[in-house]
Amino acid sequence: KTGYFTYDPGFTSTASCDSxxxxxxxxxxxxxxRGYKIEDLAEKCDFxxxxxxxxxxxxxxQKQFADYHHEISMHTLLHEQLIxxxxxxRRDAHPMAVMVGVVGALxxxxxxxxxxxxxxxxxxxxTRLIAKMPSMAxxxxxxxxxxxxxxxQNNLKYAENFLHMMFAVPSYDYQVNxxxxxxxxxIFILHADHEQNASTSTVRLASSSSANPFxxxxxxxxxxxxxxHGGANEAVLNMLTQIADKSRIPEFIKRAKDKNxxxxxxxxxxRVYKNYDPRAQxxxxxxxxxxxxxxxxxxxxxxxxxxxxxxxxNDAYFVEKKLFPNVDFYSGIIxxxxxxxxxxxxxxFALARTAGWVAQWREMIEDPIQKIGRPxxxxxxxxxxxxxxxxxx
Ligand code: SDX
Numbered sequence: 001k002t003g004y005f006t007y008d009p010g011f012t013s014t015a016s017c018d019s020x021x022x023x024x025x026x027x028x029x030x031x032x033x034r035g036y037k038i039e040d041l042a043e044k045c046d047f048x049x050x051x052x053x054x055x056x057x058x059x060x061x062q063k064q065f066a067d068y069h070h071e072i073s074m075h076t077l078l079h080e081q082l083i084x085x086x087x088x089x090r091r092d093a094h095p096m097a098v099m100v101g102v103v104g105a106l107x108x109x110x111x112x113x114x115x116x117x118x119x120x121x122x123x124x125x126x127t128r129l130i131a132k133m134p135s136m137a138x139x140x141x142x143x144x145x146x147x148x149x150x151x152x153q154n155n156l157k158y159a160e161n162f163l164h165m166m167f168a169v170p171s172y173d174y175q176v177n178x179x180x181x182x183x184x185x186x187i188f189i190l191h192a193d194h195e196q197n198a199s200t201s202t203v204r205l206a207s208s209s210s211a212n213p214f215x216x217x218x219x220x221x222x223x224x225x226x227x228x229h230g231g232a233n234e235a236v237l238n239m240l241t242q243i244a245d246k247s248r249i250p251e252f253i254k255r256a257k258d259k260n261x262x263x264x265x266x267x268x269x270x271r272v273y274k275n276y277d278p279r280a281q282x283x284x285x286x287x288x289x290x291x292x293x294x295x296x297x298x299x300x301x302x303x304x305x306x307x308x309x310x311x312x313x314n315d316a317y318f319v320e321k322k323l324f325p326n327v328d329f330y331s332g333i334i335x336x337x338x339x340x341x342x343x344x345x346x347x348x349f350a351l352a353r354t355a356g357w358v359a360q361w362r363e364m365i366e367d368p369i370q371k372i373g374r375p376x377x378x379x380x381x382x383x384x385x386x387x388x389x390x391x392x393x
Pocket of ligand 1: 193194196197198227228229230232256257263264265266267268269270271272321323326327328
């Protein structure tokens with residue numbers, strides 16, 4: 001085991017850590033969590049089963065799953081004073097700005113789960129983070145639209161509870177549409193963990209100094225926000241909306257290939273996948289089902305996305321550079337069909353990825369020989385220079 005980052009002669013930074021949580025084969029487009037194929041988990045699990053698997057290395061038995069769901073439901077409420085943090089933001093603050101602030105602030109409220117070296121406190125911090133993310137995310141949405149906060153309902157499943165907090169209003173008895181709940185659960189599972197991506201590496205590096213878990217997850221949220229990473233789902237929707245018509249796709253493909261144009265085809269390309277992202281495959285298949293079952297009017301966005309994919313995957317530039325659709329290319333179309341505003345897309349990514357961040361954090365903290373991360377550099381600045389006093393300069 002070496003230190004955290006090791007620079008190889010090619011000066012491409014490689015995060016060198018051992019992990020038993022997630023395996024990706026970028027050439028073959030394979031993704032597994034603790035040895036289980038993402039396709040099986042996505043089709044057959046509740047999100048909390050996958051969270052349990054990531055954290056405890058095994059899929060839960062029925063009793064373990066029931067106990068875990070009960071444990072999580074006991075921690076879905078936020079300390080009431082945290083509501084004041086929301087009220088300090090402008091209504092038009094980006095919900096990710098709110099999440100960075102509020103998640104970091106949990107450190108100021110839950111003093112009995114800050115000590116990483118106490119296993120009970122580590123467990124409590126893990127449970128609180130996974131339990132409270134849906135409440136905090138839904139509150140960020142409610143605050144942005146000026147509606148009252150909705151408290152969690154412990155009798156609901158994880159994805160259902162989130163949707164209830166997002167869309168229920170006091171004036172009538174809101175029932176979560178099972179199609180929405182199924183799609184939300186799928187989205188959460190597909191975003192749960194993905195090895196040592198930028199935000200997970202941020203969480204691991206921050207945690208390596210023994211900073212408290214809430215502060216480290218807030219650091220992960222900040223890193224995920226970037227449009228090159230988790231912010232891409234929002235950027236894909238904005239791009240598809242900007243394209244607006246299939247006839248304009250060649251213009252955007254041309255721009256994406258132009259080195260002098262900063263425009264990138266959002267939702268395409270990946271640091272690891274040089275084949276189709278298996279998560280994108282699954283989402284692509286469920287797009288039609290969700291749009292049909294919700295009978296929403298945004299199939300034109302899906303048609304643009306499918307045509308864009310078809311043109312790009314037959315274009316020499318994308319083929320040679322092995323640029324395929326990634327998880328963000330189709331997720332936004334489903335989220336929009338579900339009535340989720342684009343500004344909330346990355347918040348949902350952070351909500352789901354908290355299970356992976358927490359699992360990766362635990363794996364690192366519980367490694368007895370883990371040292372503080374200390375990336376090195378290749379110095380390319382000036383060599384020793386003679387100092388000249390200010391008066392002579
Ligand atoms: C996520 O790491 C993870 O696992 C992340 C993630 C997770 O679950 O945590 O999977 C989630 O972040 C997915 C990625 C979402 N981001 C986007 O969709 C934004 C658009 N994609 C690009 O910005 C880009 O593809 C990156 C940032 C994802 C990767 O960029 P790299 O490292 O430059 O990719 P690369 O080395 O494979 O690029 C090869 C070439 C380069 O050109 P050359 O230097 O060879 O001339 O392809 C070009 C790139 O400039 N290229 C693109 C492109 N992506 C790469 N050209 C046009 N459009 C694109 N989308």
